[in-house]
Amino acid sequence: MRLSVLRRSETVIALVLLAAMLLIGLINPAFWNLANLFSLARSNVVIGIMALGVLTVMISGGIDVSFPAFAVAAMYLTVRAMVAWDWQGVAGPFVMATAIGLALGLINAAFVYGLRMIPLIVTLGTGSLVRGFLLGVVGTSQVNIDRMPKSLIAFGSTELTSLSDPAGGHFALSAMLLIYLAMALLVHFLLTHTMLGRGIYALGSDGEAARRVGFDRRLTIFVVYALAGALAGFAGLLHGAMIWLANPRDFNGLELDVIAAVVLGGASIFGGRGSVLGTMLGVFMLVMVSNSLIIMHIATTWQRVVVGFIVIIATAATSWRDRRRIA
């Protein structure tokens, strides 16, 4: 029953996505240029990895608005450490960034589980604290391309294919997409093929029932928030590697976009519903719409209005769907 409903809501998103692509393509055929599609795909990576974490939190019935702060903290601290120690690595720094995100995620979990406080309030607090610490104590100057570790830049610009357009320009499909896909598969496996994953859905659907069946509430909450933090930390450093600089003011307000994408992908804020495939489609939809405004000859100042309408329409649709199911 649930599976078929989930499958259906993903089909709906996919169809809407396809219709939107056709519409944008009609307004401006340049949308279908390979260069544009490649750059769209590339823009999915960082937001998508963060969305996987937010999805997991939302399925468990919680919400996380602190992850952009964690991501930027992990990125900036790691890059500053690399610059200070003249450290040229790839795996090591990513482990460090992920660990920073994970540790911060554990703080969220401790507050949400230990003190039974509403996740929104907790993560508002930890997000503000981490951002304040980063900008007030660590520093506000950005690490520019000239001081950015070479190893990170090289890693971030790895390409799968390299093509040239008729005008002689060069464009490529970023290899970072593979990382995104691998992460998505991992989270999908966790959610659908492990007892822990079933526990996350169970906690979000009905916490009391989950407890009586024997799912460990503490373990589930800690895993969920630690995972969201770790994914954010990883995505943060990946973002730095892909744009070749580390700006401690990045990701401001990103939480709204990512939450919008996850909700658009069919996850319910009440928990218990959501899937990796839906979330990836939701992320693609949001990135595509906000990146295609220029192509559609609409001023970029409209971006926030468009995102706002997407959030409201998506949430209205989910609440309508959920109400019909109850009736």
Place this chain on the structure above:
Amino acid sequence: MQFTMRRLFGADNNLLQLALLTLMIFALMTALAPDKFLRPYNLLSITYVAPELGLLSIAMMVTMLSGGIDLSVIGIANLSGILAGIFYHADAGARGPELTAMAPLSVLGGILIALATGVLGGAINGVLIARLRITPILATIGSGQIFTGAALVLTGGPAIVGYPDGWGFIGNGAVFGIAMPLLVFLLLAGFVALLLTRTAFGINLALIGTNPKAAVFAGLRLVRTVFFSYVLSGTLASVAGVILSGRTNAAKSDYGVSYLLQAVLIAVLGGSNPAGGRGSVAGIIMALLALMLLSSGMQLLRFSNFMVDLVWGAFLLASIALNALRTRVR
């Protein structure tokens, strides 16, 4: 009902705790920077800066009473100031004596536009939440984006600068030496306090937050009450927008973004329960006072604004922890 200190504090342990906290902050800041902190100028400036944040916090508290939240207050506040500014500039030009010395009736027109923005914005939230049953967090995140986005589209990015003197008086003026924003704040705070404690609307709202299902079975008109709570919150936010743009003589789509977290913090610190059912104006005022003393003291001690953010975040977490521990002991 006898109004004594003991009764006030006895009724709500949280208020006593807050009063102690305020005193401690006051003593600490006085000790750290005695010559600067106690200057009348410093304390006076708080009476101009605090009211806009206080109004946003009361707006937040009102929506928390029914178990909701309003994350669009900043968007509404900025849009209100901007729409009024566009009206003034269309009426009397972008600068010059014609704008500054505008007739009181025209100034009033702009104020009505600002308030109408708040009522309408709040009504949109109310419909989305009470009627369409969208979760308050997501509904107000979405509508907040639309309000902020509309402000951005209308202005194209830069601030709208230059308001009539009459409008500026609301943000900068003083009556009998008392700051005008403070007077507006106290008036509205008193009004909301009466509304919440002495009318059916306020009591119903708290009951709905305590147990929505029971409230519906008891025959309370849930949809209408929740709807009006968001209209109230939107209107309070637009007044905050009037004060903010009156004080700074400008309005911009991204002013006061950090107020959002601070308003949530003050509401929670002031004893509101985000899950619904609890919250009072007195608590908000006390928490506002504590945090304004803290941030003004930190600014005098030359801490950066980022450090103030850090301390506020830490305060929010600490107050959560304290509340949790206290209820556990009971």
